[in-house]
Amino acid sequence: MPHSIPLNLFDADDTDSEKRIATVIQDLIDGSQKPASAARIIHETVVVDCRDAQASLDSVPDPSHEQLENGPQPDGWMKFAWDCLGKAAMKVPADHEGQDKLIALVQELRQLPKASIPWVAVGGITETALWDLTKENGYGGLAQWLWELDQGAFTGAQQVEADPSTATAYLNFSAFLSRLLASGVADTNRLNALLRPSPFATSSPISIVRDPRHYEPYASAAAQWILHAGNTLYELCENRILVEVGKQRFTRVLWESWKSKFEAIERENKFTKEARSIARQAVDAMDRLKNEGFDPTKSVVEKFGYIQPLEDGDEES
Numbered sequence: 001m002p003h004s005i006p007l008n009l010f011d012a013d014d015t016d017s018e019k020r021i022a023t024v025i026q027d028l029i030d031g032s033q034k035p036a037s038a039a040r041i042i043h044e045t046v047v048v049d050c051r052d053a054q055a056s057l058d059s060v061p062d063p064s065h066e067q068l069e070n071g072p073q074p075d076g077w078m079k080f081a082w083d084c085l086g087k088a089a090m091k092v093p094a095d096h097e098g099q100d101k102l103i104a105l106v107q108e109l110r111q112l113p114k115a116s117i118p119w120v121a122v123g124g125i126t127e128t129a130l131w132d133l134t135k136e137n138g139y140g141g142l143a144q145w146l147w148e149l150d151q152g153a154f155t156g157a158q159q160v161e162a163d164p165s166t167a168t169a170y171l172n173f174s175a176f177l178s179r180l181l182a183s184g185v186a187d188t189n190r191l192n193a194l195l196r197p198s199p200f201a202t203s204s205p206i207s208i209v210r211d212p213r214h215y216e217p218y219a220s221a222a223a224q225w226i227l228h229a230g231n232t233l234y235e236l237c238e239n240r241i242l243v244e245v246g247k248q249r250f251t252r253v254l255w256e257s258w259k260s261k262f263e264a265i266e267r268e269n270k271f272t273k274e275a276r277s278i279a280r281q282a283v284d285a286m287d288r289l290k291n292e293g294f295d296p297t298k299s300v301v302e303k304f305g306y307i308q309p310l311e312d313g314d315e316e317s
Contacts, residue, residue, distance in 0.1 A: 004030050005098065007088045017049045018080065025084050028105060029098040039108035046077040046130060047117060054118040057125070071120035074128055075141065081109075082145040089176030090153065090169035094224055099172075103179045106133075106142075110185070135305050139186035146177065150191050160217045167217035174221035175228055182229040187304040189243050193222040194233070194258055196248060205264035212270045219265055220275050223282040226258070230285045235294040235301065242307040259286045 007029065009022035024041045027033040033041075050072035057063050057071045085102055092098040114129040121128075133139040153169060154160055160170050170193075177188040195201050199215060200208070200222040208215045225233060236243070236250035243250070265271050265279040301308070 005091055005093075005096070007091050009084045009087060017045050020045050021081060022084055025088055025105070028101050029088065029092060035101055035104035035108045038105055039112060042081060043109065043112050043130060046074060046081075047115065049077065050074050050117050050119075054125070068120050071125065072118040074117045074119050074130055078130065078140055079145055082142050083149070086146050086149040086173070086176075090173045092172055092176075094172050094175035099175055099179060102176060103183050103185065106180070106185050107183065133186065135187065142186050143188065143190065146188065147190060149173075161214050170217060171221050171224065174224040178225040178227075178229040181300065182232050182298070184300045184303050187243070187300075192225055193218060194225050198222065200261065205261045208261055209264050209268045209270070212268065212275075216271055216275045219261065220278045222258070223262065223278045226262075226282040226285050230289055231294045231298050232300055234286075234289040235296070235299055236306070238294065239301070240309050241301060242309075243304075245307070255286070259283060262286070
C-alpha cells in the first residue's frame with residue numbers, strides 16, 4: 001500500500017462541505033480516488049451548497065445585507081478548492097505521482113459541463129459557471145490565488161533559505177506550477193523561479209556558487225521548471241516569445257544563461273549532493289531539448305495568448 005502523505009487541509013471547525021472537498025483531495029493523493037471521480041464530488045459539493053444557499057435566500061422576502069453575504073458564493077468555493085490544491089502541492093514531493101494527479105484533477109474540473117450556478121454579486125443575484133478557466137478571467141482565479149499562496153508562504157526575509165521545510169515546500173510548489181504551465185491549464189510564468197525577481201534569475205553563476213546556502217533552494221526550485229515545463233520554455237526561447245508586455249522576453253541567450261548556472265552548481269562541491277543532482281538533471285534535459293527540439297503538439301503559445309515578434313531582430317538577453 002502506498003505511503004500516505006498527510007495534507008492536513010481542514011480544521012475541526014470547517015464546514016462539512018469544506019471537509020468533504022479537503023478529504024477527497026487527500027483520497028486522490030492516497031490513491032483511493034481517481035481525478036474524474038474526485039472532480040465530480042468537488043463539483044457536486046459546491047453546486048449543492050450554492051443551491052441550498054439560494055433556497056434559503058428565496059425563503060426570505062427582503063433579505064438583509066448579512067443574509068445576502070451568506071448567499072451562494074461559487075467564486076469563494078473555487079478559491080477554497082484552489083487553496084486546497086496549492087497547499088496540497090506544497091506537501092506532495094516534486095517527483096511524486098500525486099503532483100500529476102493534482103494537475104489531472106484541475107483538468108477534470110475544467111472539462112465538467114458548465115452548469116449555471118447562482119451567485120450573489122455586486123448589484124444582486126446573477127449566475128455563473130464553475131471551473132471556467134480562461135486567460136480573461138485569470139483561469140477562474142487560479143493564477144491569482146496561487147500567487148497569494150506564494151506571497152504568503154515564501155516571500156519573508158530569508159524564509160526559503162533559512163528553513164528546510166519551507167525550502168522543500170517551495171520546491172514542490174514550483175513543480176506543481178511548472179506542470180500547470182506545461183499542461184496548458186494556466187499561465188503560471190508570473191511565479192516562474194527561473195525568471196525575475198527570483199534570486200536564481202537575478203544572480204550570475206559566480207554569485208550563486210559563492211553562496212550555496214542562500215541560492216540552493218532557489219536553484220533546485222528553478223530546475224523544476226526545466227524538468228516539468230522544459231518543452232514549453234524551450235519553445236518560448238526559440239521563438240523569442242514575450243509572455244507579457246513590459247516583461248522579459250524569452251530568448252536563446254536567456255536559455256543558455258539558465259544552463260550556465262545549473263552547470264556551475266553541478267560542478268561546485270559546496271552544494272549538497274541532492275542539489276547537484278537536480279542541476280545535472282536540468283542540464284541533461286536542456287541538452288536533449290537543444291538536440292531534439294521542442295514538441296510543437298504541446299505548444300501553449302496560442303492558448304495563453306503569448307506575444308510573438310512581428311519580425312526578426314537582435315536577440316535580447
